[in-house]
Amino acid sequence: MLKKITKLGQILGLLTSSLVFSQVGNVGINTPNPGSTIDINGSLAAHYTAVSTTSYNLNSSDFHVSYNGPANAVFNLPAAISGSGNFKGRMYTIKNNTNFTVTVNSAAPETINGNTSITVPPNQSAQVINTGLTGASSTWEVSMGSSSITASNGLSITGTDVKLGGTLSQATNIATAGNNLSINGAGKVLIGTTTVPAGAANSKIVIDNGTTNGALQIKDGTQQLGYVLTSDANGLATWSSTVTTAFANNWTSYSGTLVNPFTGTTGGGNLATGISVQIPAKGWYFFRSGIAINSDCNDYTFYINGIGDVWKSYCTSNTPIYMAPRDQNRVLYFSTPGTYTVLAVKTNGVVPITFNAGNPTFYLDFVKFQN
Template identity: 60%
Template sequence: MVFNFADCQYTGKILNYNYIIMFKKLTTVSVLTALFSYSLVYAQSVGVNTDKPGSTLDINGSLAAKYSTVTAATYAMTSGDFHISYNGAGNTTFTLPAAISGEGNFKGRMYTIKNNTAFTITINPAASETINGNASFTVAPNQSLQLISTGLTGAASTWDVSGNSSAAITASNGLSLVGNDVRLGGTLTQNTAIDYADKALYLRSNNTGFGLTGISNINAGTNAATILQLTNDSGNALNMFLNSSTRSFDGGANAATINNSGGPLTVAGNNNLAQFAIGTSGLQYNYATLDRLRVDSNGDIYMNRPEEPGGGGNKISASKGHLDLSGYNTLNGSSTQVYLGADGFKYSYNGSTKVIIDGNGTVSAAGGFVNTSDMRLKTQIKEIEYGLQAIMALQPKQYELSDNPEIKGGKPAVDPALKSQHKIGLLAQDLYKQIPEAVYKPKDDTKQAWAVDYTALVPVLIKAIQEQQVEIEQQKVKITKLEAEIQAIKKKLGL
């Protein structure tokens, strides 16, 4: 059956002239519906604007279907939808209608969905149904998708997918997917090489070459070197060389060199908090913008660490081998030397060792030890409260003392039983209960050890001897008196 809308002519065995008049009065949709009905009944082909249809329905012209615009955060699709355009302000979820088994089955129904936003559309089928075997489908920003009903129900794949979505495009190994664009930028997932042979790889910040990065080979052959070069707008360059085994300059064979052609070379960390600068004046170390260390062109070293309450000052250490500091004292024509090494600490003057602190912490001094005790430096002078009674309360002990005095977490850093020395003395914690002035008690004894100042016990011992001597003198008087009384008694008894 063929119907031509242009001249309202009908070719077939069913319709007559009255039908033609009727079709002229019907709307296009009504006519199309009627034609579908006749084609279903008589299994004929229908043509619109053509008298020779090549398909069951052949439309020689445009076809309009329903166009819907959605902005809601959720949308339930119905049989009245065909093309849905999303223009919302956030992510949204579309829900497909449930498939129908038997009468009312809409196998072949099509929906077209266009995402015009920077957000994501999630499409969910009804209940346990699936889309291409998936529980849901996503339409990425600026992508479109067409869904076609398979006519199946239940857990079967009830919808086929045709068209574009983010699922059809992937990006990996240093690339990222933005909408339908694959862009440079992302995480490398495998070892990746760019072979530039004898050419250069340039990464330019602009077309004039400022900030130019060039990776290339220079001086091919025996003088070859690989160079990474950064160039600024004045033409100065930062070059990083890796030399071949026979290259004779830029550090020599197999050398790696970093060179700034137009100014000092600075190595910085923590957002420029700490810096090393190499320039025409030598090597300089800065911390928090302050000059802390300099080595000038003559090799002279200058250290500039300010004194701090409770400590500070410059420190020099040698992690392996001994540290030997020696020089000539121009003030009195004498040479001095400080040795720090396996034997401990040694101070020598004019070739003679004057002070030794060995590895066990034992101190030896050729001239002995003195404590400052000038009366002019003392105030609030009064008698001490400790004496014989305090001394009698002390409990001298013998023990094995660990060679490592460190305390960590309130416990010895090293098991005392591993290495120790046999000693006699007092326990600091016990002594503190009797004479706290003779004990060093750390502010945090979970990190530091207690200590005893044995020289502080000397005044207490002196006071104890004095008190004891008073008692002795008193006892002498008593003894003399008792002896006189005994002699008197003997005399009376005639003994």
């Protein structure tokens, strides 16, 4: 009997010696020379848990927890332990397989990287590791994953898709660096409003500054007090004075060839003269014209229908004379650019003895002087 007890003691001694050795050395699985505390030459398995409930308490048997529930979920981390039983280094991986969010809460007053909770967005994952600390210290750290990724300042996130489409809430500078920034399609650029106002159906840019003056400012070096924004033939706008400079050097003559409109034996208007004027832009224009007509009593007029007279002479004698005044000036306003026909009128059936013969011969020219 004593011999058997001695043999058992020897076996226990050898086992104890082996266990003590494994505590201070490396353990190898499928490798004879482990280089780390645990050296595994093969696969590694840990506990996998699938959760579909919207509230779940993580525990000591969990490692990887996948959420497949029908709504937003809340996962609660276990409270830290001080002293014996401390689980410093414990890791949890939370995988969100849904289009909802998973909120991971620490046990109060503990924190996760200084926060009471983290959010795992749709189709994202997060891994946390226990620091061994207790109280209000960071008991957990986020070691990997995208739980801290959010979309803001003009970005939105759906699962793994981060794209433009949110609200710009911070100062934002778009440095094109020579590249074009294009905005096309049927949409509009709305500034100061999210609603397209009445009358803006065809507008591409809408600025709504309410009742506050100064909704638009354009500075290109040509701006000055009292100037207006003026377009060239290609739509390129610059600031310009409302008064045309170099007034006397920018006259434009009429177009066409003058014919005698006063050959009829009756009076009347809307007589063809064969000439017209080409008005380039809306505004006020200064006209000057003159012609010599030898006739007895009659009133002769050149005019632009709907705008006004450009030359007119009244009856001054019952015997033929050159009609006076021969040289006249007019100020006319055109609200729309375009080609305007010059017409004529006479008050009775008198036909002039001579038309456009003498001094001066017919002239008609004009210049814009104000918008």
